[in-house]
Amino acid sequence: MENYGAPADLGGVRVVTDRIVANVERVIEGKTATITLAVAVLLAEGHLLIEDVPGVGKTKLAKALARSIDGSVRRIQFTPDLLPSDVTGVSIYNPENRSFEFKPGPVFANLVVGDEINRASPHAQSALLECMEERQVTVDGVTYPLQHPFMVVATQNPTQMAGTYPLPEAQRDRFTARLAMGYPDRRSELAMLDGHGEADPLDGLRPVCDGNEIRMLIDMVHRVHVAEPVKWYVIDLVSATRNNPDLRLGASPRASLQLLRTARAFAAIEGRDYVLPDDIQRLAAPVLTHRLIPTEEAVFNRRTAEVILADLVARVPVPDARGGRRTR
Known part of the structure; x- marks a missing residue:
């Protein structure tokens, strides 16, 4: 295991992230793993x-994560009549100085909460493409940089439900990870009934860190060592999705x-x-499955993207601590 490592001073990361996770758990009970993944995507x-x-x-x-960080937060309610300018901003003519002035949209924030993103048309969703990939907005030929850190946390209902549009492939590929909340267990639901019956705990939630702290943690995460065999393991795993006959679309280099x-x-x-190979295996499903598109034959045979990816993870050889590869 020592062969994977390299010296780095990361003592403060866990302290701050534990505070964030504990704060969000005041609102969302019994979902520690889900909240931790959300914080990992932020960092x-x-x-x-x-x-x-x-x-x-x-x-x-999404709201609890946003309120746990003392930074700028904006919320966008995605609806069928939403326009791209409602997201990015618009230039408005000022008759006093006879010039156009740019009025920033809600994406100019550290954390943008996009509620029910798939209720807006693909035309409106496309307003986020440049924002999410390049951290900038271009309006009327002028480019405006976004804040740092910048994160979009979007929610969506299953596409089988009424009034939803499927997210375009380019939009899905820009989301680092997709997760599902799932129903709470019995104890967590009982705690919710006791704690949320009279007041919403979200109202009393206070920040436990600020934007400067998050920027510092992001810089520290950049120093986490990734051994060469682990990088090859990522490439092997992603390449396997591109060559699988059950998949019409595999994972992109951005996914790697x-x-x-x-x-x-x-x-x-x-x-x-x-980083350990176990980390790659644990994160493969939330990071990769929403980018994969099964063939019609695979769908007919009930082989979902999750099932196909699980098979690939089980088959792709895993590197060992000496840099070689082992099969299971």
């Missing part, structure tokens, strides 16, 4: 897509990069200064 400078049925706490998780970045953040959260 990986990525974006998060939360997909599940209505009423399981998707928006509450975001899988590695998220693994770095996850390792730092766990107090390690190196």
